[in-house]
Amino acid sequence: MTDMAIEAARSPRSAPTSVGADAVTATLGVAVVGGVYADGWAHVNVGGLETFFTPWHLVLYSSFTVLSLWVAALVWHRRSRGTSPTSLAPPGYGLGLIGIAAFAVGGLLDMLWHLAFGIEAGLDALVSPTHLVLLGGGALLLSSAARSDRFRNSGGPAGWTAVISIASVASLGSFFLSYVSVFVEPGAVTALTAIPEGAPGHQAAELPSTAGLGGYLITTMVLVVPLLLICRLGGTRPGTTTVLTAAVALPGAALTDFRYIWPAVASVVAALLLDLGFRAWRWPSRTIAISVPPAILGAQLVGLASTGDLAWPVSLWTGVIALAAMMGYALSLLSSTLDKQEPLSRAEPHDHAIEARNRNGIAHDHSRRAARQ
Numbered sequence: 001m002t003d004m005a006i007e008a009a010r011s012p013r014s015a016p017t018s019v020g021a022d023a024v025t026a027t028l029g030v031a032v033v034g035g036v037y038a039d040g041w042a043h044v045n046v047g048g049l050e051t052f053f054t055p056w057h058l059v060l061y062s063s064f065t066v067l068s069l070w071v072a073a074l075v076w077h078r079r080s081r082g083t084s085p086t087s088l089a090p091p092g093y094g095l096g097l098i099g100i101a102a103f104a105v106g107g108l109l110d111m112l113w114h115l116a117f118g119i120e121a122g123l124d125a126l127v128s129p130t131h132l133v134l135l136g137g138g139a140l141l142l143s144s145a146a147r148s149d150r151f152r153n154s155g156g157p158a159g160w161t162a163v164i165s166i167a168s169v170a171s172l173g174s175f176f177l178s179y180v181s182v183f184v185e186p187g188a189v190t191a192l193t194a195i196p197e198g199a200p201g202h203q204a205a206e207l208p209s210t211a212g213l214g215g216y217l218i219t220t221m222v223l224v225v226p227l228l229l230i231c232r233l234g235g236t237r238p239g240t241t242t243v244l245t246a247a248v249a250l251p252g253a254a255l256t257d258f259r260y261i262w263p264a265v266a267s268v269v270a271a272l273l274l275d276l277g278f279r280a281w282r283w284p285s286r287t288i289a290i291s292v293p294p295a296i297l298g299a300q301l302v303g304l305a306s307t308g309d310l311a312w313p314v315s316l317w318t319g320v321i322a323l324a325a326m327m328g329y330a331l332s333l334l335s336s337t338l339d340k341q342e343p344l345s346r347a348e349p350h351d352h353a354i355e356a357r358n359r360n361g362i363a364h365d366h367s368r369r370a371a372r373q
Contacts, residue, residue, distance in 0.1 A: 016152035017074060017090045022145040022161040028067040029142040029168045035060030036138070036175055037251045043125060044255055061107060067141065068100045092147030099140025106133030123179050135176050142168045150233055157235040167247035170226040174248045175255075177222065180215035182297065183252030183264050187212010188304055188320075191311040209312070213320060220293040220324045221331065222248055227292060228335040231285035238279045241288075245271035245296055263303030270299035289332035293324035 017025075039056040075088050075097075089097055110130040120128055142165060149162035158166075178184045190212065193205035226244055230236055249264035274295055278288065298321050304310040310317065 016092070017148050019152070019159065019161060021074060021090075022148050022152075022159075022165075024070060025067070025148075026145040026161045026164040026168070028063065028070055029145065029165060031063040032060070032067055032138065032142065033168050033171050033175075033247075033251070035063040036172060037254060040175060040178070040255055041257075043119075045257055064103060064107075064138075064141075068104075071096055071100065071141075071144065090148060091151040092149070093144045095140045095147065096144035099137045099142075099144075102137030103134055103141060104137075106130055106137055109133065126176050126179060131176070135172065138172055139169050142172060146233070153234060157237040158230045158233040158240075160237070162233060163230060163237070163240050163243055166226045166230055167244050170222060170244055171247040171251055174219075174222050174252060177218055178252060178255055180211065180218050181222075181248075181252045182212075182215050182219045182300055183249045183260065183267070184255050186260060186263065186300070186304060186309075187215050188301060188312045188317060189309045192313060192316060209316065212312075213316075213323075216297055216320045216324060217327055219248075219297065220327045223296060224289050224293060224328050224331045228285060228289055228331060231288065232335065232338075235285075236278060236288070238275055241271045241275050241278070241292060242268060249300075260304070260309070262307055263300040263309075266299040266303035266306075267296045270295045285335070286329070286332040289328040289335070290325050291328075293328040294321045297321060297324050 035056070039054075039060050042054065042056040071093060074090055074093065078090065079088055110128075110133075113128065113130045119125075125131065145165035146158070146162040146169075149159045149165075153159050153162075174181055174183075182188070187208060190208040192209045195202040195205045223244065227236070227241065230240055246268045249267045253259070253261045253264040271292075274292060277283070283291070301310060301317050301321070312320075
């Protein structure tokens with residue numbers, strides 16, 4: 001074994017970053033999401049955006065640059081301490097570095113795309129290929145603090161840095177699904193047109209309500225999937241549901257200039273009440289997945305009714321609540337299946353084998369030196 005190999009073996013695998021460092025990462029991630037929503041708000045509410053170079057793009061890419069520099073500083077700090085070149089990225093941040101590269105490339109391509117094809121002004125802006133590259137890169141980067149918490153936290157509920165990190169990713173995903181979000185343009189505000197089945201115009205008349213129904217089911221997934229992920233990472237802590245709901249509902253309402261702010265606020269209040277119940281009775285993850293969708297979306301519908309905007313018949317909005325609970329149950333079954341097939345551990349399975357080989361190699365090297373002496 002060479003001296004370099006011995007030194008590498010003696011160096012422990014990269015230690016996780018501190019809670020404070022992850023808190024900075026998570027906070028800067030919130031700023032990036034804020035920049036995304038600011039740009040989205042401008043596209044919806046400010047006319048005449050015919051150039052890539054806007055104040056809102058400046059906010060978005062400036063916040064991304066600051067977060068990228070922060071992650072680079074974490075890598076440089078580890079390098080200055082003599083960390084092995086193969087583990088310069090702190091645990092959990094390796095995919096974040098890939099996300100930085102993808103986001104930077106996506107931003108460059110987005111500028112070229114806009115210069116070539118102009119600025120999208122509708123649904124096509126959310127499914128533009130370059131914007132989807134930004135989504136993928138941003139999700140990898142924003143989730144860095146959550147992955148880091150997985151390495152550092154050996155037990156108990158997921159840390160707040162993980163909760164905020166996952167909430168940021170959920171908020172980012174919700175932005176790219178805002179065309180079906182019940183917090184942006186709820187389908188329940190459009191009355192169901194009663195045209196008999198098979199009559200001319202029946203399908204077209206029900207299309208808005210059909211899209212609205214799909215919006216409630218997709219919003220259910222946006223809320224439940226990150227919540228189940230946090231449960232898999234060690235369990236929720238008081239306030240988790242409130243943070244996730246606020247991260248999805250309030251920015252969504254901001255996109256339409258807070259036209260539907262009260263339904264969003266009602267959903268956050270319902271999430272807060274749920275968190276109080278979770279703390280008092282420590283509900284299992286399946287019960288959480290079943291109870292969260294009907295409570296939050298039911299509160300959203302109550303908020304619409306309180307402002308006189310709910311136009312759906314009782315059979316439709318009560319059915320939506322029931323379907324949301326059923327979808328939450330289905331998602332919990334899927335999550336439990338994944339737990340049985342691929343449980344989330346606090347460290348990669350091969351890490352322990354690598355460390356064991358390193359220890360054995362060091363011991364063998366010492367034995368050979370002693371024999372020579």
